[in-house]
Amino acid sequence: MKKFRWDLIGIFGGVVGVAMGVIAVLRAGGPQSVQxxxxxxxxxxxxxxxxxxxLWQPRFNVRRLQKSGIPARGKxxxxxxxxxxxxxxxxxxxxxxxxxxxxxxxxxxxKTIVSKKSPVFFQPGKEVKVKVDPSNExxxxxxxx
Numbered sequence: 007m008k009k010f011r012w013d014l015i016g017i018f019g020g021v022v023g024v025a026m027g028v029i030a031v032l033r034a035g036g037p038q039s040v041q042x043x044x045x046x047x048x049x050x051x052x053x054x055x056x057x058x059x060x061l062w063q064p065r066f067n068v069r070r071l072q073k074s075g076i077p078a079r080g081k082x083x084x085x086x087x088x089x090x091x092x093x094x095x096x097x098x099x100x101x102x103x104x105x106x107x108x109x110x111x112x113x114x115x116x117k118t119i120v121s122k123k124s125p126v127f128f129q130p131g132k133e134v135k136v137k138v139d140p141s142n143e144x145x146x147x148x149x150x151x
Contacts, residue, residue, distance in 0.1 A: 024050045071147045075137025080104040118148045
């Protein structure tokens with residue numbers, strides 16, 4: 007059974023809300039109604055783009071790589087806390103060394119939420135499973151273990 011996409015309902019609701027607001031402003035008339043309607047579209051459009059870039063695009067990237075990413079192994083070179091936590095579990099920025107199919111070694115960065123109960127898995131020198139984007143080898147995620 008396919009999961010229901012509640013995020014699309016939110017996007018659709020936001021677009022409908024802005025459209026209704028623009029229609030209400032234009033129907034009310036007035037000398038500056040067109041400018042107000044344009045300003046509404048620009049402000050809410052910019053907010054929508056910002057929310058997409060910050061919230062939805064990373065989620066879509068993770069989902070896509072979980073399904074179609076190439077499994078690989080990498081070695082953690084550097085660990086840095088990002089000062090972000092989810093349910094009191096810290097988010098870490100990892101620098102990971104990987105080897106591509108041509109045998110060249112390269113580094114890539116990714117962020118991941120780490121359980122406070124398992125910080126030993128994410129220390130410099132440790133090997134981790136990752137999924138690599140087939141079209142951009144620097145785009146990686148930590149594979150769930």
